[in-house]
Amino acid sequence: MTPHLLLTAWAFAPARTSGVYRAIGIANAFAAAHWKVTVLCAPARLFQDNLVSDESLLKGVHPAVRVREVPLEHPELSTDLGEWGRLRARFPELWAKLRLRRDRRGFPEAWYGSWAPALRRAAVRVHRESPVTLALGTAAPAVDFVPGEELHRVAGVPYVMDYRDAWTIRTFTGKPPETLTPEESERERALIAGAHQVWFVNDPIRRWHEQKYPLQASAMRTVRNGFDAPAGAAGAEHVGVPLRRPAPTGLTFGYIGTINYGAFPLEAVVDGWALAAPDLPAGSRLVLRGHLGRSAEGSPQLRDALAKARRVGIRYEGPVARSEVFDVYRGFDALLLALPSGPGVTSGKVYEYAATGLPVVSVHTPETPVGEVLAESPHWHPTRSLSAPDVADAFRAAAADALRTTAGERAAAIAWGAQWERSRQLADAVGEITERLAGGPQ
Missing domain, CATH: 3.40.50.2000 (Glycogen Phosphorylase B;)
Known part of the structure; x- marks a missing residue:
């Protein structure tokens, strides 16, 4: 039966x-x-x-x-x-x-x-x-x-x-x-x-x-x-992002996920990015994609903070349909994993990020258990703290990683990430x- x-x-x-x-x-x-x-x-x-x-x-x-x-x-x-x-x-x-x-x-x-x-x-x-x-x-x-x-x-x-x-x-x-x-x-x-x-x-x-x-x-x-492979994908490996030559206009760092005011560490991200930006390839930018809170509209405080972030090269470009997520990842050179901090905090995005094979800047406190998933990846760049200098160091490290990674290393990273399907x-x-x-x- x-x-x-x-x-x-x-x-x-x-x-x-x-x-x-x-x-x-x-x-x-x-x-x-x-x-x-x-x-x-x-x-x-x-x-x-x-x-x-x-x-x-x-x-x-x-x-x-x-x-x-x-x-x-x-x-x-x-x-x-x-x-x-x-x-x-x-x-x-x-x-x-x-x-x-x-x-x-x-x-x-x-x-x-x-x-x-x-x-x-x-x-x-x-x-x-x-x-x-x-x-x-x-x-x-x-x-x-x-x-x-x-x-x-x-x-x-x-x-x-x-x-x-x-x-x-x-x-x-x-x-x-x-x-x-x-x-x-x-x-x-x-x-x-x-x-x-x-x-x-x-x-x-x-x-x-x-x-x-x-x-x-x-x-x-x-x-x-x-992570969830898109409908029709031949296998988990097909969600990875193949290596591409960085654009002459600089690197594109990306975030995909819900942005909740007070939980998403936006201040630490903005301050760290502003400090790191002069050391990144000219024209580099950080793109934030996702819904603003559960309602997708966001609070006035959040919308105001995102507007101010544009001054330092951070752009909010709206939500992404689930069926289009991995297509959006292919437009990024590195990823931002920004999470609320805490010893029991988890996120499905950790697995999805691992599957792409891209370098990951991880912004949260060290006790947050992201390392359970990403610790074995040489492309994980966690911050030591939420201070601007430490966040900036993580952005710089991820940028260097993105610029030196070979096609073979990217393929190996994608194969490793497939285990998290x-x-x-x-x-x-x-x-x-x-x-x-x-x-x-x-």
Whole structure:
């Protein structure tokens, strides 16, 4: 009998959110391993109506994956006033207070908890129609774990908790959030105690949870993110950027990713670039591509800071459709990896950058675990700190690397980066789950 995965991911294609690529990757990996895959997610309309979608993402979903949308009223994305109730329209502050109270009753998570009853009902319906072999929730939000918990309770279905972030630990510090409630702590403890496996995207987050829940440590795995080859690519190696002769107008450094005000280290990047620019080939520039925050519009402060950055040769040139990402990489000579700093911070961009074979300037503090991926690359140029001189040194080193790299070295870098293709990262985890549930070696 074909095994059946029920995957819960509040955002799925065509939604454009930070977690959607992992959700798509997990669905595809199980489908490629000949599982039937059903996805529970929020309605696509929530994201489409708010311009938080990318229709090209649909091309990357395995044709065997089936999606079931579960109705959800989201406080930020449910913006159609005609669908608001009288209370929300007339008394929004009172509505918000009552909504948060309702959230806490359904599941201890603000703004998402009240989705739990609908998820439970949807999971049971799917299981009745086609028995579920394994339930997997990928979070945040943590309410995505609810369908697995419910099917385990009513039918003994094993479940996997996939943490692409953390729930009761701040990835920037490794400490509990100030707002953490006893209800959240207890619910996580109970969920982890009953889980078949618990997945984490990097080793630091996994180790924190092993220390917090030592009795469940044997069920915990690091299942990394990875890059996604474009639809139709013949192989992961085809996403690399072949060596090209630098233009007479200088080098082009590039960044592709969301730019969030306060999280993206823009000040450090601008100051470091301004200091390094006189030492780079004449005409060199830094191009920033991506959405400005989740809304793609950005705050006034962010737009003002980007306007000022133009004075030192930094240009913001808008977002990139997912299907066009690797074409844009081919216009760069080196890359900027600018991340929020913290011992548990991770980013899917790290893997994508590695796949290009290009030199990478890495702007974040040293404890940020980018080295788990890039440490073996001779083309990784991390900053020693976020000071302007240290950031400038990294830009200079990457420029020298770009100018001296040979075609053979670029080809070797591309071949090395191919190991981080997402399906390769997920294959062992999916294979282990499949074997265990089929009664293979434990």
